[in-house]
Amino acid sequence: MPVRDWSKVDVGVFHDFHQSWVIGIRNSLNRGLLLDGLYAMVEQVADGETELHGHADAEIYAAKADRIVIRDANGDSTVSTIEVISPGNKTSEFAISKIVARLSRELENERHLLIIDLHKPHDHERLGLHAKLWEHLIGKPQNVGVSEQEPFGISSYRAGVVPKAYFHRIGLHATLPDVLLYLTAEPPVLTAKNYVSFLTPSSTLRFSAT
Secondary structure, three states: OOOOOHHHOOHHHHHHHHHHHHHHHHHHHOOOOOOOOEEEEEEEOOOOOOOOOOOOHHHHHHHHOEEEEEEEOOOOOEEEEEEEOOHHHOOOHHHHHHHHHHHHHHHHOOOEEEEEEOOOOOHHHOOOHHHHHHHHHHOOOOOOOOOOOOOEEEEEEEOOOOOEEEEEEEOOOOOOOOOOOOOOOOOOOOOHHHEEEEEOOOOEEEEEOO
């Protein structure tokens, strides 16, 4: 199924898709796709927000959304995080600043990061979430991001003293591109056996298990 315009459906419909998708990704990764000693699990983000009264539905669903973490069985530390963005993560300047702060903490804690953003940008994030996050990380305005023709994005980040990012713009009805999921500190070796792939509800994603 190609990438669709999720703004045309109720936020609850996307939340249902989101929750099913992350479980599907976790199950696929745990079927022998990860490096030895690693496993994927679904967890709910704890942002410290306990009172949701008065919040819009989109923000409430975003607070309930799960993500995927890749853990090392030896010590149970998190090495990578896969974040599927919810509409409520982008509804306001405050929501954007909140998700940017959380994602930047992942990299500061030396966790690699894969962000899948299938929602059109708003005026307060004209170039999309990747541009906002990268501006926060390096302290300079960014001109690399989504466009009117390709309003969605997937970005892969390798944690380190100097983080590295790989960004893909995606158009409506396009299939999701090959993307990198970093699992170690070393640069990826792009050979066939280092790629893992699985079928998701919207497309085939291919990750580099390196």
